[in-house]
Amino acid sequence: MSHTIAVKAEARGAKSILAWLQGSDPELSEQALAARTDGQLLDLSAPLPEVERLEILTFEDEAGREVLRHTASHIMAQAVQSLYPDTRLAIGPAIEGGFYYDFDTSATFGPEDLEKIEAAMADIVAKDLPLERRELSREEAIEFFQKRGDTYKVELLEDLPEGKVSIYSQGDFVDLCRGPHLPSTGRVKAYRLLNTAGAYWRGDERNAMLQRIYGTAFPSQEQLDEYLRLREEAEKRDHRRLGRELDLFSLPEQLGGGLALWHPKGALMRYLMEEFWRKEHLKRGYELVFSPHIARAHLWETSGHLSFYRDGMYGPMMIDEEEYRIKPMNCPFHVLIYKSQVRSYRDLPIRYAELGTVYRYERSGVLHGMLRVRGFTQDDGHVICTPDQIGDEVKGVLDFALFLMRAFGYEDLEIALSVRGEADHEKYMGSDEDWKIAEASLKDALESRSLEYKREPGEAVFYGPKIDIKLRDEMGRLWQGPTIQFDFNLTSRFDMEYVAADGQRHTPLMVHRALFGSLERFFGGYVEHTGGAFPVWLSPVQVRVLPIADRHHEYAQKVAAELKRAGVRVEVDDRKATTGAKIRDGETQKLPYLLIVGDREQEADTVSVRQRGEGDQGARPLGEFLEHLKPELEPPSSEA
Ligand SMILES: [Zn+2]
Ligand SMILES: [Zn+2]
Numbered sequence: 001m002s003h004t005i006a007v008k009a010e011a012r013g014a015k016s017i018l019a020w021l022q023g024s025d026p027e028l029s030e031q032a033l034a035a036r037t038d039g040q041l042l043d044l045s046a047p048l049p050e051v052e053r054l055e056i057l058t059f060e061d062e063a064g065r066e067v068l069r070h071t072a073s074h075i076m077a078q079a080v081q082s083l084y085p086d087t088r089l090a091i092g093p094a095i096e097g098g099f100y101y102d103f104d105t106s107a108t109f110g111p112e113d114l115e116k117i118e119a120a121m122a123d124i125v126a127k128d129l130p131l132e133r134r135e136l137s138r139e140e141a142i143e144f145f146q147k148r149g150d151t152y153k154v155e156l157l158e159d160l161p162e163g164k165v166s167i168y169s170q171g172d173f174v175d176l177c178r179g180p181h182l183p184s185t186g187r188v189k190a191y192r193l194l195n196t197a198g199a200y201w202r203g204d205e206r207n208a209m210l211q212r213i214y215g216t217a218f219p220s221q222e223q224l225d226e227y228l229r230l231r232e233e234a235e236k237r238d239h240r241r242l243g244r245e246l247d248l249f250s251l252p253e254q255l256g257g258g259l260a261l262w263h264p265k266g267a268l269m270r271y272l273m274e275e276f277w278r279k280e281h282l283k284r285g286y287e288l289v290f291s292p293h294i295a296r297a298h299l300w301e302t303s304g305h306l307s308f309y310r311d312g313m314y315g316p317m318m319i320d321e322e323e324y325r326i327k328p329m330n331c332p333f334h335v336l337i338y339k340s341q342v343r344s345y346r347d348l349p350i351r352y353a354e355l356g357t358v359y360r361y362e363r364s365g366v367l368h369g370m371l372r373v374r375g376f377t378q379d380d381g382h383v384i385c386t387p388d389q390i391g392d393e394v395k396g397v398l399d400f401a402l403f404l405m406r407a408f409g410y411e412d413l414e415i416a417l418s419v420r421g422e423a424d425h426e427k428y429m430g431s432d433e434d435w436k437i438a439e440a441s442l443k444d445a446l447e448s449r450s451l452e453y454k455r456e457p458g459e460a461v462f463y464g465p466k467i468d469i470k471l472r473d474e475m476g477r478l479w480q481g482p483t484i485q486f487d488f489n490l491t492s493r494f495d496m497e498y499v500a501a502d503g504q505r506h507t508p509l510m511v512h513r514a515l516f517g518s519l520e521r522f523f524g525g526y527v528e529h530t531g532g533a534f535p536v537w538l539s540p541v542q543v544r545v546l547p548i549a550d551r552h553h554e555y556a557q558k559v560a561a562e563l564k565r566a567g568v569r570v571e572v573d574d575r576k577a578t579t580g581a582k583i584r585d586g587e588t589q590k591l592p593y594l595l596i597v598g599d600r601e602q603e604a605d606t607v608s609v610r611q612r613g614e615g616d617q618g619a620r621p622l623g624e625f626l627e628h629l630k631p632e633l634e635p636p637s638s639e640a
Pocket of ligand 2: 329330331380381382512513
């Protein structure tokens with residue numbers, strides 16, 4: 001939350017916002033990072049503007065965090081230039097969780113360099129250098145950076161329109177920058193450089209490869225330490241690493257960029273997720289459909305994909321002398337199913353759902369494990385209904401989305417409602433009436449479920465308003481989750497109709513919704529969220545029996561057979577190894593239950609239970625263990 005402070009008349013003439021704040025609210029002045037008025041960000045070192053009220057931003061505000069971290073990125077760049085004088089600066093923005101800067105330099109940054117750079121940053125912070133803002137005309141700035149040999153800055157400036165630009169300096173360091181920044185380097189209290197990566201200038205593979213250094217900054221050492229702890233945990237849980245260790249999937253180079261193979265254990269989990277998904281859809285009145293992977297280019301012209309999504313599509317390929325394309329989305333197919341007969345208002349609502357595999361072009365630089373791939377399966381669905389029905393339909397989709405995410409252990413959600421901007425209505429498809437109905441239904445659904453959300457004017461896509469649900473994982477990171485999206489474009493492009501009670505033909509409303517989004521991305525994120533410790537119902541192996549010695553193998557097999565009959569996925573570890581080693585292996589594999597059987601268990605017809613995360617639970621009869629296990633074998637139920 002930002003703080004809005006009244007500016008008293010007698011404060012006018014304070015030499016800076018910071019000086020005024022130190023007089024009026026010393027505590028807040030310590031936390032303050034920037035100010036804002038009328039949506040415009042200001043340096044704390046700027047003169048106090050003639051306003052009645054001023055918004056003060058702290059680390060709680062996204063814009064405040066960015067100011068702190070962007071200032072840290074300038075300090076890092078200054079340190080790099082002082083240590084490696086041939087370095088030219090590219091760009092250095094704040095990003096979610098931290099900042100980076102891209103450098104063109106003859107040095108190759110390794111871990112020791114990062115330490116050296118951090119030490120040089122400490123000197124700059126200790127000197128508490130003021131950051132000074134200066135405005136120049138674009139021409140003056142070009143000349144200025146040309147003289148310094150800062151060719152990247154010159155290139156950036158050449159792309160800007162005529163007018164004023166600002167530069168920020170601290171000591172002998174100067175950067176082209178919109179700002180704002182902290183008043184002095186001493187206000188950056190806790191920072192850490194994290195890693196390096198190669199990055200192309202302007203993200204284009206044809207350009208020079210630069211070296212990027214990532215870092216982060218926080219207002220206090222404690223906050224930084226907590227962040228680093230979660231980050232280390234996230235690294236341990238990296239889905240690419242766990243995917244390999246647990247043998248769930250791979251993305252071999254030989255196969256091609258961004259293409260995944262689901263190995264048997266991962267494929268079993270996907271099968272279980274899909275079964276759960278299908279059953280829940282049928283329960284909620286959806287009809288399941290299938291569609292092919294390719295379609296005539298003509299279809300994609302009708303849908304508009306070939307004009308607004310051409311770069312994301314593969315193909316063309318020629319079949320019977322006609323052009324075909326690989327599908328990037330499933331929607332047009334569902335529209336054709338709808339249009340296969342004349343629909344009456346009595347047929348509505350219609351809800352189609354499909355696990356449809358689509359292919360989209362992504363640049364090789366952005367591919368990332370299962371999270372960013374080129375071929376993936378979308379859990380696509382379309383609700384087609386009348387304006388009277390839309391309120392209940394949107395609520396139904398929202399409830400479904402929340403249920404599904406909670407079933408996978410995502411409780412902490414961030415919801416955004418994206419709508420049109422105030423004065424740019426001509427950019428959008430659909431009538432004002434359509435937009436009003438659509439937005440009201442989304443808003444009502446959120447409010448009827450007492451959900452907090454952020455309304456984001458101007459963030460809607462051109463064909464309709466939408467709800468985006470983001471998931472916060474165990475490490476505090478946000479992931480893209482379900483979307484509920486109106487589409488006034490396809491309904492009109494395909495002339496979708498229904499015959500209303502008045503006997504007239506009307507255009508129905510259509511909502512796209514994806515809950516998992518992409519199965520690949522959701523699965524990758526879920527692996528990290530759980531750290532591979534999947535709930536029993538999803539675990540590829542639910543129970544492993546560990547015989548202590550050879551003479552217990554037969555009893556172990558008997559136990560396993562009985563569990564198998566009860567529908568448990570069980571295996572026996574009859575390798576020649578110590579029980580300690582077998583337990584360690586079972587724990588590394590994150591198996592929910594290990595059953596240890598030796599002389600005592602064999603004699604008493606029991607099993608010694610080790611539960612994941614809980615440790616040794618002692619010996620008990622197998623039947624009792626099964627009773628305890630049974631409720632965990634089923635996926636969460638929406639009837640509960
Ligand atoms: Zn900057
Ligand atoms: Zn769709």
